Amino acid sequence: MSLTSEKVLWNTFRQGDRQAFAMIYEQYIQALLNYGHKITQDESLIEDSIQDLFYELWNSRNNLSETDSIKFYLFKALRNKIYRNKEKNNFDIIDENQALPDWLNEVSTEYSMILQEHEESQLNHLKRAIQKLPKRQQEAINLRFFHDFSNEEVAQLMGVNYQSACKFIYTGLRFLKEHVIYPILIVLIANYLDKF
Known part of the structure; x- marks a missing residue:
């Protein structure tokens, strides 16, 4: 979705358009669920936090500010909501030594189209390598390359x-x-490292 169409969709929702609100929900619900699983494995906490998030979005739509990225806005709001609900309800958040995030076991659509069956072992090799990274590096790589956030947005989402x-x-x-x-991977990394 282009920057202009995201702004139009967001502003239409802010004006009370239920269809725009439904479109935002449908477009981002799966990404929010996946991101929630990187923060906690408690399904109830994730689902309750997402439900709270969209309930509050609709009820406070007139007071919301504009945004250039709906996805970024929702990810940041969900992260805050999960941590607030966790403190309120004593849910357990995944720590550095707990299970790996679900996205490590998923293959994105882009990779599915590119990779052929004979490359399956190489993909598994990549997953094993990512699993060896410290938790914060895993999260940063995920946000940057699997969710396409900028470095600035990654910093804000991670609180660093x-x-x-x-x-x-x-x-x-x-x-x-x-x-x-x-x-x-080489193309992905080469493009990124060229910027340094």
């Missing part, structure tokens, strides 16, 4: 400064470059 977010991404990519050798 810009330099820390860049370091998480850069260090993670350097590790993956050393441990995973196949064309898709």
Whole structure:
């Protein structure tokens, strides 16, 4: 979705258009569920937080500010909502040593189209390499490359400064470059490292 159409959709929703609200829900619900699973494995906490988020969005639509990225706005709001609900209800948030996030076991649509059956072992090799990264680097790589957020947005979502977010991404990519050798990853990493 283009920046202009995102702004139009968001502003239409803010004016009380139920269809625009439904479109936002339908477009981002799966991404929000996946992101919620990176923060906690408690289904109830995730579902309750998403329900609360959309309930509050609709009820406070007249007071919401404009946004250039609906996805970023929703991700940040969901993260805050999960942590607030966790404190209120004593749910357990995944810590550094708990199970790996669900996205590590998923193959994005883009990868599915690109990869052929004979590349399955290489994809598994990539997953194993990502699993070796520290938790914060995994989250940064996921947000940057699987959700296409900018470095600035990654920093804001993770609650760290810009330099820390860049370091998480850069260090993670350097590790993956050393441990995973196949064309898709090399192109991804080469494009990113050229910026430094």
